[in-house]
Amino acid sequence: MKGLTSKFKAVGALMILALILSGCGEEFLSALRPQGQGASDILSLMILSIAVMMFVFVVVMVIYVFVILKFRKKKGQEDFIPEQVEGSHTLETLWTVVPIILILILAVPTVQYTFSLVDTSPQVNAEGEEEDQIWVNVTGKQYWWHFEYEGMDVTTSQEIYIPTDRRVYLSLHSEDVIHSFWVPTLQGKIDVNPTGNRNEIWIDADKEGVYWGKCAEFCGPSHSLMDFKVVAVSPGEFEQWVKDMRNIDPEETPESEVATAGQEVFANNCMSCHANGTSPNKIGPNVSNFGDRERIAGVLEYNKENLMEWIETKGEEMKPGNMMTTAAYDLSDEELDQVAEYLMSLSPSEITPENAEDNEYIESDLSDLFIDQEENEDEGSEGESEGDSEGESEEDSDSNQ
Amino acid sequence: MSATATKKAGFGSVLWDYLTTVDHKKIAILYLIGGFFFFILGGLEAMLVRIQLIQPDNNFVSAQFYNELITMHGTTMIFLAAMPLLLALMNIAMPLQIGARDVAFPFVNALGFWLFLIGGIVLNISWFTGGAPDAGWTAYTPLSIFSEGHGLDYYSIGLQIAGFGTLMGGINFLVTVITMRAPGMTMMRMPLFSWTTFIASVLILFAFPALTVGLFLLTFDRLFGANFFDPSMGGNVVIWEHLFWIFGHPEVYILILxxxxxxxxxxxxxxxxxxxxxxxxxxxxxxxxFLGFMVWAHHMFTVGLGPIANSIFAIATMAIAVPTGIKIFNWLFTMWGGTLRFTSPMLFALGFIPSFTIGGMTGVMLGAAAADFQYHDTYFVIAHFHYVIVGGTVFGIFAGLIYWWPKMFGKVLNEKMNHWFFWLFFIGFHLTFFLQHFLGLMGMPRRYWVFLEGQGLDLFNFISTIGAFFMAAGTILFMYNIVWTAMKEPKASGDPWDGRTLEWAVSSPPPHYNFKQLPLVRGLDPLWIEKTEGNGKMQPAEPLGDIHMPNNTIIPLIMSIGLGIAGMGIIYQVDNPMWWIVAVIGFIIFFGSMAVRSLKDDLGHHIHKEDLEKEGDGSNG
Known part of the structure; x- marks a missing residue:
């Protein structure tokens, strides 16, 4: 019975610890307020390790305080010579063996999670079937992020959309220096390397929301400005978003006249680096759904003023060292206004970050997306003899490494 | 050459004496001056970093300058402040503790110091020639390859030169401990500080070559068109991380042991x-x-080494907690049953125990590979390593400096001011770094020039900056204390702390031959044994005779300057081939002085028995 109450006490202490920690930081950013499986697994490991370590710390501190209070030199002790103790086998064995046991307790879940967090094999559902996997190829560049949805013909930058309650698998690589992909609320970070290994990891979100992502590996002057967002929407909304995104017509004329003029400015000055739609061009960020972005350049408040200033100054001050500063264009004030208007009108999908915050949940098993994918793949293999599919198959093999 | 003799000498001759000295006690003072200068410099860089982060979206320094500051803060503190300050302590205490008259190779000892100093100066010249290194103290490739300007060239050349110096110091101490212990001083009677000096030297011997190799590859990539780390040419950037951390992890044990x-x-x-x-x-x-060499990849858990490698390195890392825990408990039980005197070195030791225990705890937490996916490269890591390096190494350096100050300068630093210094520094340290654990978990990655508003990071960053000012205030007080003590405090006896080991058996500062007659060591804590069982003085192990001592020489300084000039030539030859002339001149000076040293016999000098008899007994009075 006594053992049981002490167990309850231990669990209670752990829960209080968890509660204190969860008070720390913002819901969209803090690793202590997990919103997905990965981050909550890690948090439970953190709490276990903190608990074990607190035990050690308390033992040390109790002895420490006692020793300082009890054995301080007192008056009249000038000639007192303490016993010169050599050591104690019992005590020394005790504080060797107990830490070993504590570490073993910690090592078991550590190894378990070390494997499970990077396990990108398909999930098995209740019927024992392997689920179809959503794979996204992530590219990190100074100082922005690019996302290509494998087999879905969807390309976007800076904001990655994912369905809730389902793992999304990422395959990451860099085109310049080392970056690191980190969404603290959803999953631990993983490096984005320019050579060698192409890293893989999964993320998932338990509920809808816009979660902040950061670059965690030092990558240059604007390292601290290399933010991105994960927009988690319900599966039905995600399905809708994918369908809208793959049917973008970059030639489509915007509604307003200013924006139409801006479209031409864009075509003449920006298209060589920035794609609209599913073009593989990723010299600069893809602008397909620029109108729905949460932030400009990942960090600036989303408004026309900031956008125009960015385009005019090429972000020289706003994101020091960014690669757009090498672009050759020179736009008049009128053209700036037009192109900004055009970019802000780009909203090909009804699904925007607002849908991540409206609590509306639309069910879907997403199977539609994979049927299309299989068809796409069939087309791909049929057309293999044709010249222009070579690039595609090369990309496929790349991501399978 | 006692203290009174130097006091009468003019400034010029004192300066010349120090420039040419091969005496381990004077080299210790040189290391102290050099190391403390760079400690202040690195501290100033840290203050600028903290001021930049006092509020969100701050624009106190530019992004580029900020990156130079963090890079130089880390590099300076590790290589140019902590290492030389520890070498100062090793130099002053270790030969005395083992009962030796000097280190095994006094010439190499001086050369090691001058190489460190020249390397540090070369590195810092970069501030005035177009920008310091900006790729972090870890200089991860390919960022360090793509970095513009000459900053990273200064990094690779400067650290290479300073690294040679450290390597020589390490080998020297190894030989000294193995061959020069006094009669009766067996390995297992050696004071723990001499033991840790010995072990740290082993680590230096095996770890620094990895850095040397890495820096050579980096130098060749940047200056001679090699492509070891350039991904577009088939280079592999992860190799640098391995080389750097195979050096870098033992390095933290070199600092802490x-x-x-x-x-x-x-x-x-x-x-x-x-x-x-x-x-x-x-x-x-x-x-x-030993374990310190088995765990370097815990700095690389997120690189993608795979779960098997990560698990192995995770468990090896956690295992280090066991011997470290043994040490903590041994210290606690050393105090148990004793009579504690709260002098300022003891305060630093007492401040160290809880601080380092926290650092060790977060170390085990970081070792849990899966959880490291969240901690890695955040302020949690910043907090952790400042808890071990400041809470461990820096507290240790201050404890050691204050403890051995009388052995170096013949005076005990003012205790009252040192108490104030301790409390300012201790409180400031926890104020600065404790909350950074939480900042990291709340989503603040390290090396962030700005953090945005509305992320809940403002308050803790503000408090952290305030703490940094406390630490700065404490350090300023310590510097004031140094000057005040030099002018006002009375001369100390040879044994002001009631010490237990051999260094307290000679006067403060000791004569330059240390021991008139080598002492006979009868057990652990030899002086304590004589105090309790004998007459309080060490028994001689040899009859009084002539003492053979090395001569002073300017060659180590000239050699180091030569290497520094050659380094500058190599850095700039990419801009203009005429710089090769400078490099060649530098190498001629370097190898020329080496040749002079090798070809010209310098047999040292003898202090004659008759002169020794005149000087009194040389032990503490």
């Missing part, structure tokens, strides 16, 4: 008890050093 040694001297002295579990302390030190 001597600090452990200092505490293992300070705590017994001020508890009036012998070190509890001496042999397990030695064993734990050796084990930490």
């Amino acid at each position: 001597p600090a452990f040694g200092v505490f293992s001297e300070v705590i017994p002295t001020f508890s009036k008890k012998r070190l509890f579990g001496y042999s397990s302390m030695v064993f734990a030190t050796v084990l930490i050093a």
Whole structure:
């Protein structure tokens, strides 16, 4: 019975610890307020390790305080010579063996999670079937992020959309220096390397929301400005978003006249680096759904003023060292206004970050997306003899490494 | 050459004496001056970093300058402040503790110091020639390859030169400990600080070559068109990370083990008890050093080494906690039953125990590979390593400096001011770094020039900056104390702390030959044994005779300057081939002085028996 109450006490202490920690930081950013499986697994490991370590710390501190209070030199002790103790086998064995046991307790879940967090094999559902996997190829560049949805013909930058309650698998690589992909609320970070290994990891979100992502590996002057967002929407909304995104017509004329003029400015000055739609061009960020972005350049408040200033100054001050500063264009004030208007009108999908915050949940098993994918793949293999599919198959093999 | 003789000499001759000295005690003072200068410089860089982060979206310094500041703060503090300050302690204490008259190779000892100083100066010249290195103290490729300007060239050349110096120091101490112990001073009677010096030297010997190789590859990539790390040419960027951390992880044990040694001297002295579990302390030190080479990849858990490698390195990392825990408990039980005197070195030792325990706890947490996916490269890591390096190494350095200050300068630093210094520094340290653990978990990655508003990071960053000012205030007080003590404090006796080990058996500062007659060591804590069982003085192990001592020489300084000039030539030859002339001149000076040293016999000098008899007994009065 006594053992049981002490167990309850231990669990209670752990829960209080968890509660204190969860008070720390913002819901969209803090690793202590997990919103997905990965981050909550890690948090439970953190709490276990903190608990074990607190035990050690308390033992040390109790002895420490006692020793300082009890054995301080007192008056009249000038000639007192303490016993010169050599050591104690019992005590020394005790504080060797107990830490070993504590570490073993910690090592078991550590190894378990070390494997499970990077396990990108398909999930098995209740019927024992392997689920179809959503794979996204992530590219990190100074100082922005690019996302290509494998087999879905969807390309976007800076904001990655994912369905809730389902793992999304990422395959990451860099085109310049080392970056690191980190969404603290959803999953631990993983490096984005320019050579060698192409890293893989999964993320998932338990509920809808816009979660902040950061670059965690030092990558240059604007390292601290290399933010991105994960927009988690319900599966039905995600399905809708994918369908809208793959049917973008970059030639489509915007509604307003200013924006139409801006479209031409864009075509003449920006298209060589920035794609609209599913073009593989990723010299600069893809602008397909620029109108729905949460932030400009990942960090600036989303408004026309900031956008125009960015385009005019090429972000020289706003994101020091960014690669757009090498672009050759020179736009008049009128053209700036037009192109900004055009970019802000780009909203090909009804699904925007607002849908991540409206609590509306639309069910879907997403199977539609994979049927299309299989068809796409069939087309791909049929057309293999044709010249222009070579690039595609090369990309496929790349991501399978 | 006692203290009174130098006092009468003019400034010029004192300066010349120090420029040419091969005496380990004077080299210790040189290391102290050099190391402390860079400590202040690195501290100033840290203050600028903290001011930049006092509020969100701050624009106190530019992004580029910020990156130079963080890079130079890390590089300076590790290579140019902590290492030389520890070498200062090793130089002053270790030869005395083992009962030697000097280190095994006094010439190499001087050369090691001058190489460190020239390397540090070369590195810092970059501030004035178009920008300091900006790729972080880890200089991860390919960022360091793509970095513009010459900053990273200064990094690779400067550290290479300073690294040669450290490597020589390490080898020198190894030979000294192995061959020059006094009669009766067996390995297992050696004071713990000498043990940790010995083990740290082993680590230096095996770890620094990895850095040397890495820096050579980096130099060749940047200056001679090699492509070891350039991904577009088939280079592999992860190799640099391995090389850097195969050096870098043992390096943190090189920094912490001597600090452990200092505490293992300070705590017994001020508890009036012998070190509890001496042999397990030695064993734990050796084990930490051994495991220290097995864990470098825990800096690379997120690189993508795969779960098998990550698990192995995770468990190896956690295992280090066991010997470290043994040490903590041994210190606690050394104090148990003693009579504690709260002198300022003891305060630093007492401040160290909880601080370092927290650092060790977060170390185990970081070692849990899966959880490291969240901690890695965040302020949690910043907090962790400042808890071990400041809470461990820097506290150890201050404890050791204050403890051995009388051996270096013949005066005890003012205790009252040192108490104030301790409390300012201790409180400031926890204020600065404790909350950074939480900042990291709340989503703040490290090396962030700005953090945005509305992320809930403002308050903790503000508090952290305030804490940094406390630490700065404490350090300024310490500097004031140094000057005040030099002018106002009375001369100290040879044994002002009621010490237990051999360095307290000679006068403060000791004569330049240390021991008139080598002492006979009868057990652990030899002076304590003589105090309790004998007449309080060391018994001589040899009759009074002539003492053979090395001559002073300017060659180490000239050699180092030559290498520094050659380094500058190599950095700039990419801009203009005429710089090759400078490089060649530098190498001629370097190899020329080497040749002079090798070809010209310098047999040293003898201090004659008759002169020794005149000088009194040389022990503490």
